[in-house]
Amino acid sequence: MTVSENILEFVERLGRWGAAYKPRDIAIFCLVLVLLIGIADYSAGKYVSLSIAYVLPIWIAAWYVGAPYAFFLSLLSVVIWIYGDAATGLTFPDFFVPMWNATIRLMFYVFLIALLQRLRTLQHTLASRVEERAAALTREIAERQRLERDLLDVSEREQRRIGQDLHDGLCQHLTGTAIAGHVLAEKLALEGHPETDDAGRIVDHIETAIGMARGMAKGLHPVERGSDGLMQALEEFAAATSEMFGISCLFECDSPVLVHDQAVATNLYRIAQEAVSNAIKHGRAKQIVVALENAESGLKLTIADSGTGLPEVLPSNHGMGMRIMANRASVIGADFLTRRSVYGGAEIACTMIAGSEVIGVAHG
Amino acid sequence: MAEPSVSKRASVFLVDDHPLVRESLTSLINQQSDLFACGEAEDAATSLREIARIEPDVAIIDLSLKSGSGMDLIRSVKARTPNVAMIVLSMHDEKIYAERAIRAGARGYVMKRESTKRIIAAIRHVLQGRLALSEQMAAGFAERFVGSRHPAGESPLEGLSDRELEVFTLLGRGLETRRIAETLNVSIKTVQAYCARIKQKRNLSTAAELLREAIRWNEQQGDN
Numbered sequence: 001m002t003v004s005e006n007i008l009e010f011v012e013r014l015g016r017w018g019a020a021y022k023p024r025d026i027a028i029f030c031l032v033l034v035l036l037i038g039i040a041d042y043s044a045g046k047y048v049s050l051s052i053a054y055v056l057p058i059w060i061a062a063w064y065v066g067a068p069y070a071f072f073l074s075l076l077s078v079v080i081w082i083y084g085d086a087a088t089g090l091t092f093p094d095f096f097v098p099m100w101n102a103t104i105r106l107m108f109y110v111f112l113i114a115l116l117q118r119l120r121t122l123q124h125t126l127a128s129r130v131e132e133r134a135a136a137l138t139r140e141i142a143e144r145q146r147l148e149r150d151l152l153d154v155s156e157r158e159q160r161r162i163g164q165d166l167h168d169g170l171c172q173h174l175t176g177t178a179i180a181g182h183v184l185a186e187k188l189a190l191e192g193h194p195e196t197d198d199a200g201r202i203v204d205h206i207e208t209a210i211g212m213a214r215g216m217a218k219g220l221h222p223v224e225r226g227s228d229g230l231m232q233a234l235e236e237f238a239a240a241t242s243e244m245f246g247i248s249c250l251f252e253c254d255s256p257v258l259v260h261d262q263a264v265a266t267n268l269y270r271i272a273q274e275a276v277s278n279a280i281k282h283g284r285a286k287q288i289v290v291a292l293e294n295a296e297s298g299l300k301l302t303i304a305d306s307g308t309g310l311p312e313v314l315p316s317n318h319g320m321g322m323r324i325m326a327n328r329a330s331v332i333g334a335d336f337l338t339r340r341s342v343y344g345g346a347e348i349a350c351t352m353i354a355g356s357e358v359i360g361v362a363h364g
Numbered sequence: 365m366a367e368p369s370v371s372k373r374a375s376v377f378l379v380d381d382h383p384l385v386r387e388s389l390t391s392l393i394n395q396q397s398d399l400f401a402c403g404e405a406e407d408a409a410t411s412l413r414e415i416a417r418i419e420p421d422v423a424i425i426d427l428s429l430k431s432g433s434g435m436d437l438i439r440s441v442k443a444r445t446p447n448v449a450m451i452v453l454s455m456h457d458e459k460i461y462a463e464r465a466i467r468a469g470a471r472g473y474v475m476k477r478e479s480t481k482r483i484i485a486a487i488r489h490v491l492q493g494r495l496a497l498s499e500q501m502a503a504g505f506a507e508r509f510v511g512s513r514h515p516a517g518e519s520p521l522e523g524l525s526d527r528e529l530e531v532f533t534l535l536g537r538g539l540e541t542r543r544i545a546e547t548l549n550v551s552i553k554t555v556q557a558y559c560a561r562i563k564q565k566r567n568l569s570t571a572a573e574l575l576r577e578a579i580r581w582n583e584q585q586g587d588n
Contacts, residue, residue, distance in 0.1 A: 168428065171455050175476040176384030182480040183391045203480055210477040214455070224460075227538075231572045232460060255541045255559030256575035294541035294552050 015123070018064045026064045030057040034073055038080035046088040051081060051105060058109055062116040070116075074109035078102045149331045156266055163221025171213050178206040222273075223265045227258035230265040231292065234272060238290050245280055252291040257299060267328040268292075268301050268350065274321050275303035275348045283307020283345050298334075299352040304341035325350075374491050375402035377420040379411040379437065380453070381430040385476075389424065389483070396484060408432025412440050419445055422487050425470070427454040427461060435461075435468055442469030449490040453479055462501050467580060472496025523565050531558040535575060536582025 018026065034057045041050040054077040062070035082098055092098050185199035223233040231253055238251035259265040272290050279285040285307030293300050322338070325348065329336035334352045341347035376393050378401060380386050390401040402420050405411040407430040415423055423441060427434035438450055451472035452465045462473035471490040474482050475498075486496035497505070524532060527548070534544045541559075545552045559574060568574045 167455060171476065172380075172382035172385055175455075175479060176382060176386075176388045178480045179385065179388035179392050179483075183388065183395055186392075186395055207477055207480065214477060228572055228575055231570075231575075235570055235572060236457075236459075251570075253571040254556040254563075256535060256571045256578075258538075258540050258575075293556065296552055 014063065018060075021064075023065050026060060027069055030061040030065065030069075030073055031076075033057040033060075034077050034080065038077070038084060041081060042084040042087060046085055046090040049081075051077075054081075054109070055112065058112065059116060062113045063120060067113055067117050070113045071110065074106055074113070077109075078106050081105070145330070148327055152267070152328065152331055153263065156263070159220040160266075163217045163219075166213050166217035166220070171210055171217065174206055174210045174213065178203050178210065181206060223262070223269050225262060227260045228256065229262075230259045230268060231257060233265075233269050234290055234292060237269070237273065237276075238288075241276055241280075241288070247280065247286050247288065249276065249288045249290065252289055252293075254293065257292045257294055259299065261332075264332045264352070267332045268334075271325045271328050271348070271350055272301060272303055274325050276305075278321055279303065279305035279307050279345065283309065285345050287343055289343070295351065297351055297353070301350045302347060304343055304347040305345040306341070306343035307345035309340055309344070310338055310346045373398055373400045374422060374487070375400060375418070375420040376487060377402055377411075377415055377418060377423045377448075378404040379406075379408075379423060379429065379434070380404070380426040381406045381428065382426075385426075392480075392484065393487075399484070399487060406430045408434070408437045408440075411437055412444070415441055415448055416444050420448060422490060423448050423450045424453050424483070424487075425450055427452060427456055427465070435464065438465060438468040438470050451483075451486050451490055451496060453483060458498060458501050462497060463505075464576070466495070466497075473498075473501065524562060528558050528562050528565070531555060532562055532578050533582065535559075536578035536580075538579070 021029075034054060037050055037053045037057070040053070044050060054074075058070050058073050058077070061073050082102055085098070181199060181203040185196055185203060188196040188199050222237065223229045234253070235251045238249045241247070241249040259268070276288055276290065279288050283305055285305035287306040289302075289304050291300075291302045291304070326336045329350050332352065334350050337349050339347050339349070376399055378386050378389055378393075380389070383406075386404045386406075390404065393399045393401045402418055403414050405414055409432060411423075411425070411429075425434050425437060425441075429437070434452065434454070438452070441448055441450060446469075449472075450470045451474060452461070452470050453474050453476060454461060455476045458473050458475055465473050472486045472495060474486050474496065478498075482496075482498075489496040495502070530548060531544055534547060539547065541552055541555050545555045548555070559571065563569070563571070563574050566574070566577060568577060
């Protein structure tokens with residue numbers, strides 16, 4: 001530790017001490033201290049000078065009471081010192097000598113007061129600057145979180161809009177077209193045209209297209225409105241995953257879990273989706289359990305798998321998914337944690353703090 | 365192709381918010397020797413008025429309409445003109461909506477992606493007084509009927525303990541597990557255990573089914 005650091009620490013400690021008392025009390029304390037030192041100075045006799053001891057009350061006064069009061073104490077201590085010396089019978093050859101000594105001593109005190117004032121101002125500036133920076137940083141963090149939330153919300157809303165357009169617009173249009181095709185096929189059949197089968201095949205193709213568009217719409221807008229939407233969506237998702245990848249993906253939900261906030265439901269669904277996708281892609285899991293429950297601490301979503309588990313250091317693309325999941329959790333005010341699952345692979349748990357699902361998330 | 369038992373053509377009213385679907389369906393229906401399209405509408409209010417005026421044999425209703433809900437329309441039509449057989453023609457999955465639609469008063473459910481082949485057959489089915497559901501849905505219904513110790517319509521009260529019944533009733537009122545636990549002064553885990561037992565006793569496979577059953581029972585209690 002350098003000398004300057006030592007001084008700074010001492011100043012800081014002094015600051016903490018001084019902050020506990022009122023300036024008036026400190027002023028009285030300093031005055032009493034000067035008088036006591038004066039008596040001690042007088043008692044010590046004419047050959048011993050205690051002038052350095054006056055520095056303490058002057059220092060304290062300059063720091064906590066103010067420069068004028070410290071200057072007053074300096075003057076007082078100089079006067080006491082001269083009178084004390086005179087009272088002990090010390091004589092000077094000339095009146096000029098004690099005056100000169102007193103002036104030098106006073107100059108020293110004034111110099112000390114000025115230095116302390118400067119130090120004090122510096123310390124104050126530093127403290128307020130640190131406070132300002134901390135406040136700016138807090139604002140910055142809040143703003144960043146708001147932006148992240150908005151970003152997720154906007155992209156979610158956009159996806160929902162496209163999904164709804166696909167579902168309510170394109171799919172309906174294709175349905176109309178398929179029926180029109182069927183009408184044509186029936187007409188051709190009535191008239192005995194050999195092209196009847198071709199028309200039938202076109203209808204089949206259109207129906208396949210409806211299925212594809214519907215699948216896309218489902219992917220973009222997976223959670224239907226309504227408080228039981230998340231339960232339904234996760235159930236369908238687990239069934240579809242089992243079917244698509246030939247693995248066991250179970251949805252466990254013993255008692256109904258209602259989620260009234262659409263944004264919360266959608267974010268939880270996306271977390272489950274990402275976790276399941278990671279379990280299959282990176283963990284090569286053959287068994288996945290998605291569980292939704294009302295735990296004592298709040299609504300809880302867990303995704304546990306039997307895969308290879310999470311690596312110590314996440315590769316960047318994997319880490320990105322993890323960060324997005326954690327971010328989604330923080331957006332809806334949920335705790336997010338990863339650990340080893342009872343099936344041997346990874347487990348991701350997302351717990352809503354009870355009641356937090358109603359704040360801070362814009363509804364789209 | 366089954367010939368209708370009546371000599372006159374059966375009238376079909378179309379409710380769909382998409383013009384191309386209405387237009388194509390009209391052509392398809394009019395092309396049948398035993399059916400004709402007697403009118404169409406795109407919103408719930410007009411549909412209800414027109415169906416009450418025309419009293420068609422069959423109404424084909426989409427669940428999502430320009431204004432108003434298809435499910436509410438089914439209930440209103442059922443209340444006003446119970447003789448009109450309704451078939452839901454919807455983009456939505458039958459697994460989620462078919463049962464609700466049937467309970468609301470519809471006689472059939474056809475998903476739009478398979479509509480071209482099934483819709484005409486479905487119309488003829490309901491004209492003969494039968495339900496028109498996909499094989500999968502019909503099998504599910506039958507299984508529930510046979511598998512359950514309690515035939516459809518019988519009160520779910522029987523077989524449930526007092527505590528289970530309390531949980532079931534509160535679920536039906538839309539209370540969350542947490543609130544139920546608070547109301548009954550037990551832990552959430554206990555409520556979950558009750559739910560698991562109710563599911564087992566009522567032969568329900570998922571929590572979503574349990575919730576639907578509880579809400580439906582609660583609504584029936586309200587109607588009585």
